[in-house]
Amino acid sequence: xxxxxxxxxxxxxxxxxxxxxxxxxxxxxxxxxxxxxxxxxxxxxxxxxxxxxxxxxxxxxxxxxxxxxxxxxxxxxxxxxxxxxxxxxxxxxxxxxxxxxxxxxxxxxxxxxxxxxxxxxxxxxxxxxxxxxxxxxxxxxxxxxxxxxxxxxxxxxxxxxxxxxxxxxxxxxxxxxxxxxxxxxxxxxxxxxxxxxxxxxxxxxxxxxxxxxxxxxxxxxxxxxxxxxxxxxxxxxxxxxxxxxxxxxxxxxxxxxxxxxxxxxxxxxxxxxxxxxxxxxxxxxxxxxxxxxxxxxxxxxxxx
Amino acid sequence: xxxxxxxxxxxxxxxxxxxxxxxxxxxxxxxxxxxxxxxxxxxxxxxxxxxxxxxxxxxxxxxxxxxxxxxxxxxxxxxxxxxxxxxxxxxxxxxxxxxxxxxxxxxxxxxxxxxxxxxxxxxxxxxxxxxxxxxxxxxxxxxxxxxxxxxxxxxxxxxxxxxxxxxxxxxxxxxxxxxxxxxxxxxxxxxxxxxxxxxxxxxxxxxxxxxxxxxxxxxxxxxxxxxxxxxxxxxxxxxxxxxxxxxxxx
Amino acid sequence: xxxxxxxxxxxxxxxxxxxxxxxxxxxxxxxxxxxxxxxxxxxxxxxxxxxxxxxxxxxxxxxxxxxxxxxxxxxxxxxxxxxxxxxxxxxxxxxxxxxxxxxxxxxxxxxxxxxxxxxxxxxxxxxxxxxxxxxxxxxxxxxxxxxxxxxxxxxxxxxxxxxxxxxxxxxxxxxxxxxxxxxxxxxxxxxxxxxxxxxxxxxxxxxxxxxxxxxxxxxxxxxxxxxxxxxxxxxxxxxxxxxxxxxxxxxxxxxxxxxxxxxxxxxxxxxxxxxxxxxxxxxxxxxxxxxxxxxxxxxxxxxxxxxxxxxxxxxxxxxxxxxxxxxxxxxxxxxxxxxx
Numbered sequence: 001x002x003x004x005x006x007x008x009x010x011x012x013x014x015x016x017x018x019x020x021x022x023x024x025x026x027x028x029x030x031x032x033x034x035x036x037x038x039x040x041x042x043x044x045x046x047x048x049x050x051x052x053x054x055x056x057x058x059x060x061x062x063x064x065x066x067x068x069x070x071x072x073x074x075x076x077x078x079x080x081x082x083x084x085x086x087x088x089x090x091x092x093x094x095x096x097x098x099x100x101x102x103x104x105x106x107x108x109x110x111x112x113x114x115x116x117x118x119x120x121x122x123x124x125x126x127x128x129x130x131x132x133x134x135x136x137x138x139x140x141x142x143x144x145x146x147x148x149x150x151x152x153x154x155x156x157x158x159x160x161x162x163x164x165x166x167x168x169x170x171x172x173x174x175x176x177x178x179x180x181x182x183x184x185x186x187x188x189x190x191x192x193x194x195x196x197x198x199x200x201x202x203x204x205x206x207x208x209x210x211x212x213x214x215x216x217x218x219x220x221x222x223x224x225x226x227x228x229x230x231x232x233x234x235x236x237x238x239x240x241x242x243x244x245x246x247x248x249x250x251x252x253x254x255x256x257x258x259x260x261x262x263x264x265x266x267x268x269x270x271x272x273x274x275x276x277x278x279x280x281x282x283x284x285x286x287x288x289x290x291x292x293x294x295x296x297x298x299x300x301x302x303x304x
Numbered sequence: 305x306x307x308x309x310x311x312x313x314x315x316x317x318x319x320x321x322x323x324x325x326x327x328x329x330x331x332x333x334x335x336x337x338x339x340x341x342x343x344x345x346x347x348x349x350x351x352x353x354x355x356x357x358x359x360x361x362x363x364x365x366x367x368x369x370x371x372x373x374x375x376x377x378x379x380x381x382x383x384x385x386x387x388x389x390x391x392x393x394x395x396x397x398x399x400x401x402x403x404x405x406x407x408x409x410x411x412x413x414x415x416x417x418x419x420x421x422x423x424x425x426x427x428x429x430x431x432x433x434x435x436x437x438x439x440x441x442x443x444x445x446x447x448x449x450x451x452x453x454x455x456x457x458x459x460x461x462x463x464x465x466x467x468x469x470x471x472x473x474x475x476x477x478x479x480x481x482x483x484x485x486x487x488x489x490x491x492x493x494x495x496x497x498x499x500x501x502x503x504x505x506x507x508x509x510x511x512x513x514x515x516x517x518x519x520x521x522x523x524x525x526x527x528x529x530x531x532x533x534x535x536x537x538x539x540x541x542x543x544x545x546x547x548x549x550x551x552x553x554x
Numbered sequence: 555x556x557x558x559x560x561x562x563x564x565x566x567x568x569x570x571x572x573x574x575x576x577x578x579x580x581x582x583x584x585x586x587x588x589x590x591x592x593x594x595x596x597x598x599x600x601x602x603x604x605x606x607x608x609x610x611x612x613x614x615x616x617x618x619x620x621x622x623x624x625x626x627x628x629x630x631x632x633x634x635x636x637x638x639x640x641x642x643x644x645x646x647x648x649x650x651x652x653x654x655x656x657x658x659x660x661x662x663x664x665x666x667x668x669x670x671x672x673x674x675x676x677x678x679x680x681x682x683x684x685x686x687x688x689x690x691x692x693x694x695x696x697x698x699x700x701x702x703x704x705x706x707x708x709x710x711x712x713x714x715x716x717x718x719x720x721x722x723x724x725x726x727x728x729x730x731x732x733x734x735x736x737x738x739x740x741x742x743x744x745x746x747x748x749x750x751x752x753x754x755x756x757x758x759x760x761x762x763x764x765x766x767x768x769x770x771x772x773x774x775x776x777x778x779x780x781x782x783x784x785x786x787x788x789x790x791x792x793x794x795x796x797x798x799x800x801x802x803x804x805x806x807x808x809x810x811x812x813x814x815x816x817x818x819x820x821x822x823x824x825x826x827x828x829x830x831x832x833x834x835x836x837x838x839x840x841x842x843x844x845x846x847x848x849x850x851x852x853x854x855x856x857x858x859x860x861x862x863x864x865x866x867x868x869x870x871x872x873x874x875x876x877x878x879x880x881x882x883x884x885x886x887x888x889x890x891x892x893x894x
Binding site: 029033035082085091092093095096097099100101102103104106107108110111220224227228230231235270274275277278279281282285286288289292293296297298 | 619625627684685687688690691692694695696698699700702703706707709710711712716819823826827830834860862863865866867869870873874
């Protein structure tokens with residue numbers, strides 16, 4: 001039972017990280033109509049910057065700031081130099097241009113840091129585990145991630161639903177032209193939204209450092225899962241990103257944890273492991289296929 | 305009493321808090337030109353879009369020759385004989401005029417899963433397309449790409465494409481919009497020419513055209529039909545005058 | 555769709571010029587092995603073979619993407635499935651076993667190629683049927699995701715090499731030809747490529763092709779003339795997947811190796827790069843684009859292991875600042891041909 005709870009918490013933790021990425025991505029899709037494959041690169045930049053800062057200074061706070069700053073700056077530069085030119089272009093051009101960015105980022109990072117994964121230590125303040133229930137001991141760091149993620153979700157909810165800026169964002173997500181026609185400085189809005197998305201991606205990246213591998217290509221792995229989240233949740237919808245992320249996080253983690261074990265009841269050990277791992281990797285995509293069959297626009301689409 | 309081709313009963317459409325179509329009842333008789341007029345924002349285009357199946361209505365019934373078509377998709381309604389022209393032209397910009405019309409002819413034929421014959425050399429198809437272009441007065445511009453056409457020519461092309469669908473009911477969404485005087489007259493002449501052969505529901509602001517063409521007129525205000533009748537009856541209707549001109553107690 | 559996807563109507567004025575260019579191209583491709591032999595560069599023949607195989611894949615993708623307007627980011631899946639069809643059939647043949655209990659293996663090209671086409675087509679049908687229920691960014695993401703799913707599937711198939719891939723001892727046999735010989739295999743691929751391009755040319759000019767082009771330009775208009783777009787898009791997607799599968803089967807033969815890398819999403823990206831480099835929605839564009847990318851990659855890898863750092867900016871510049879890729883450039887110079 002504690003095993004199940006532990007995996008549920010793991011799923012929740014993975015889910016909030018996916019949410020941080022998906023929220024930015026879905027806003028950018030919804031408001032700017034741009035597909036940005038290099039969103040994962042911002043995640044990677046956050047992770048690497050934080051890892052580098054931590055290794056150099058030993059200070060968690062500096063690492064945190066470095067990660068956020070690096071991601072935000074990279075994002076804004078990306079927006080000004082490349083993304084701006086893509087808003088009016090068709091999707092193929094956007095895909096290829098941002099794919100080119102991935103190539104550039106990945107190779108640059110390889111040149112700077114090499115191909116070996118970087119080791120990042122868990123900050124001492126968050127080290128160790130805590131007992132949540134009798135028999136259930138869980139790492140503090142992962143709880144911290146969950147807490148941060150939920151706080152950000154709350155913050156985004158308030159921002160989107162209770163502020164004027166949020167209103168513009170919501171309007172922009174569903175009626176882009178109208179917002180422009182109303183005289184809102186759309187370019188400022190776009191840059192702000194993009195910057196926010198970059199910040200969130202960087203946050204996810206720097207938090208991921210101690211528990212996942214910091215290496216080139218980490219961005220693309222999680223980006224594709226983020227796409228699945230956005231599709232399941234519904235493009236342009238923060239609510240969709242939130243629930244989609246939790247669902248995907250929980251499903252993926254549960255499958256990885258339990259599929260091989262369950263399969264061992266019906267087949268031999270090594271086969272069960274292989275098939276289990278396979279099913280686990282494929283699981284969320286099958287889930288996406290099922291959701292698509294029933295709700296082509298996702299579970300909580302921004303506009304029906 | 306001529307038969308009713310299109311019958312609309314209790315049509316409703318809501319967009320969140322906005323009621324765009326508020327219980328529309330409408331009859332279009334076989335062979336007539338029925339004009340739909342009303343102030344801006346009355347919901348005329350929204351009504352046409354629902355009749356054509358591009359927008360799903362919330363409540364109500366749409367019947368074509370007694371057959372309920374409300375659940376059918378747009379291509380299915382086209383197969384039943386409904387066609388439409390668009391106020392903001394919907395054309396295939398990379399193709400020529402002739403290509404656009406020929407494709408409509410081909411679609412009407414229904415054999416589009418052919419993979420090997422050269423469709424542009426299908427003389428029978430192209431000949432019929434040229435005929436429709438001729439009816440619309442566009443023969444001399446057949447090989448021009450749509451992107452290079454003037455606005456008036458694009459509107460005329462819309463009309464030619466609609467003809468190629470060989471419809472029983474033609475929904476026209478402001479065919480005169482953006483046309484100059486001579487072009488408008490041309491369009492009125494063409495529509496007149498079709499009278500009796502094709503039933504038309506004509507949404508228009510150009511009152512000269514409306515009074516010249518329409519057998520009957522319906523007035524749409526805030527999503528409801530407030531009056532239906534001949535031009536005379538509509539001109540003299542006090543509610544209509546109020547809605548349009550703000551006369552009386554309004 | 556970007557202006558790259560212009561489909562110009564037949565203008566007989568340049569018709570003769572185009573035919574001459576085509577004949578010149580054909581002659582050059584046929585003469586290639588002999589010319590490079592004379593120049594003392596026999597390694598260029600396998601390079602050219604790779605170009606031809608990728609050209610088939612890119613041209614197939616172009617049908618869905620350039621002509622149909624469907625930005626599929628998952629075509630590597632069909633490419634890989636075609637490759638694995640060959641691989642699995644060969645492994646089954648070599649082990650003298652039965653795949654799934656009833657399918658015998660084979661090493662005959664005349665069987666493996668159609669098999670690869672059919673299996674790839676089958677998967678394209680399922681993936682297409684689901685993905686085409688969406689559009690825009692959703693469609694792109696979904697095709698990417700499905701391809702990734704299949705990538706993980708093949709990674710988990712330990713029986714067929716898993717992550718490490720599977721070697722194929724010998725290339726498939728075709729009558730009595732020595733498929734192991736570079737030049738022989740080159741001509742086989744050339745013949746198949748010519749056939750594929752011919753078929754695609756006919757499809758594009760057919761009734762189906764015009765409908766597809768119409769759907770790409772304005773779906774609303776197509777619905778308004780009575781065409782339900784979904785089935786046509788799906789048909790184009792399936793045909794496109796079959797072509798990619800054929801290319802994958804040839805690639806497996808060429809490399810004598812298959813691995814999940816053939817299905818990796820970066821492979822999908824490579825195919826799209828070839829399409830845009832060559833000129834989206836043109837007939838010969840994919841050949842030019844495949845040649846450009848393969849040659850670029852080969853040259854750059856010779857200079858530096860970080861060749862992608864050079865490819866990235868080049869790609870970015872091509873996307874942002876050129877119209878119509880290489881084909882567009884050639885056309886403007888009066889040398890190339892535009893699509894019919």
